[in-house]
Amino acid sequence: MKKTKPWKTYRADAKFSEWIRERDKKCLRCGTKENLTNSHFWSRGKSALRYEPDNCIALCAWKCHIYGWEKEKQGEYRDFMLKRLGKERYDELEKIYYQSKMTRREAIKELQVLLKQELKKIEDGKGFVRLDMRSRNSKLFLGVLSERIRKSAKKYTGDMDIILNYVSKKK
């Protein structure tokens, strides 16, 4: 079996961010689909939470992320996360934030496993990623994940062919 090389942080960040934006598909504060970014509730400086799906949501870059909820982590953003996660999970993540000693390398390894599983779901037709040419994120996401998607391309519609063309041109 081919061993997966661990990604560098910038690469892991980019892939995880794409995945979060694909998952949420819109800014979870105002609903826009423009200029989405990945927002960490607990700081991404903490490796254990840097690639934790429950710690992250899509927010539009300026209005809701930088000038919005980034400044509301003790207010609106906290209320939102409490409601979204439930008190138990919220407390769990907070505990991880204060106590985890996970290294960046370990966190990236976990992310790679997670995205691999997500890719499998896409192949099985259960993933959340839209195979939609209008979505820049989908193209990138599918492009960066794995060769394996090519093998299962037959399962999809014509859109997949366009995506595969795009991906192979990038290489």
Ligand SMILES: [Zn+2]
């Ligand atoms: Zn917004």
